[in-house]
Amino acid sequence: MHIFGLPTCRAAIFLFVLFLSLCNPCLKASAAGDNAVKKTVIATFYPLYIHLLNIAGDKIKAELLLSPGVSIHDFSCKPSDIKKISGADLMILNGASLDDFAMKFAVNYAGSGLKTIDASYGVELISASCDGGCSHGHEGEKSAGHAVGAQNAPSDPHTWISLKNAALQVNNILKALCETDPANAGFYRENAAAYAKALAGLDKYAGEKLAPFKGSKFMVFHGSFAYFARDYSLVQSSIADVFGNAPRPSKIKEVYDLIKAGEVKFLISEPAYQNKEIKALAEQYSLSVIELDPMGSYEAGKASKTGANEKSYYIDVMKSNIDKLAAAFGGAKK
Known part of the structure; x- marks a missing residue:
């Protein structure tokens, strides 16, 4: 006794072929998504690069302008660095006049679609002439977003050496990533939230410890x-x-x-x-x-x-x- 009659078998084969034909576009779309060209995002120096990795994961091509081990105070652009900048979709700067050298090159490539973000936007700046206890000069002034180096007098550029400032930087990087690559915005938000929680936890620890x-x-x-x-x-x-x-x-x-x-x-x-x-x-x-x-x-x-x-x-x-x-x-x- 046959389990399938001939008409039933033909119907089953037809349905299987139909299933494959319907799935084929889905498989192609998935493959296309996997092979989609990733956005290239370049961070000027190491701490910003670390923030970027925590938020973006493998959804972007992350680049570091300064090689690890090079002090940003001693940096000078080489042709290979200019090539990196020219090929990026987004460049993340610290701001507060730390990496104005990169901003100058970024202006030249703005027409090619390169976007820039001041990661220290919203940070209350401290005057370069002050130490930790200073309460005059630029104290209370906030970093002015994309107008890197626009302040009338130099500010202390070491904004990243603060867990509170780092949380602001992460939020600024998140916004820039979502604008540059909206398809992965949900992924970026989830990662940024987890990273910000870790930063806040360490900030609380520091407050208690000190x-x-x-x-x-x-x-x-x-x-x-x-x-x-x-x-x-x-x-x-x-x-x-x-x-x-x-x-x-x-x-x-x-x-x-x-x-x-x-x-x-x-x-x-x-x-x-x-x-x-x-x-x-x-x-x-x-x-x-x-x-x-x-x-x-x-x-x-x-x-x-x-x-x-x-x-x-x-x-x-x-x-x-x-x-x-x-x-x-x-x-x-x-």
Whole structure:
């Protein structure tokens, strides 16, 4: 006894062929979607690149303008860098005059469809002439969006060394990605929300960890932690200015006066600098030295070369900075 009669078998074959013909366009569409050309998004330097990876994942072609290990203060554009910029759909800048060099090139390619975004849009800027305790100059002024470098006087460009500012930067990058690649907007929003939650959690942790030391001073070589200091009511003092320039004699005197008065209990070095002045002061006044990383250069290069999890790099380094600083303040109080 046959299970299928001949007419039934023919009908089954017809239905199977019809099914394949209906599915074929779907399969082609899926393949086309998988092979769709990804948008190219370039971040000027490493911390912004990390934010970009956390939001965009593999939905874009992410590019980094500065090679890991290169300080943005020492950067100069090469022909290969200009080629990167010219081939991008979106370029993410820090703003606050840090990467004006890239903006100049971006203007030349605006006609080709290249968009730019100031990631620090909405950040309350600190004057370049101020340390963490300064409350005049540009304090309270907000970064002016795409008009990078438009301020009348220079601002402290280290906006990313603040978890609160990082949350603003993530939101600005998210908006730019959604405008550039609306097809993946839902994916970007979901990732950005998870990343922002992690940043907020670490900010809360930092607030609790550093709360006992409100008003305390710390001294760095290069004045890059003013925004961090403001977040947790600390006071940064620096030897060199925010751009890493050699200190004036009046600044050197101020540094010595602070140390002699006992207002500075330890010194902070950075991986990007030789820190000769820090080492000399530490030896002269028997002060301990800790290393904090503003993520602009050397340690970022090490992380990339050793295959560390890049997406967690910003949060990992910020937590390390918080823990080291809290431990140094705690030790100084004993």
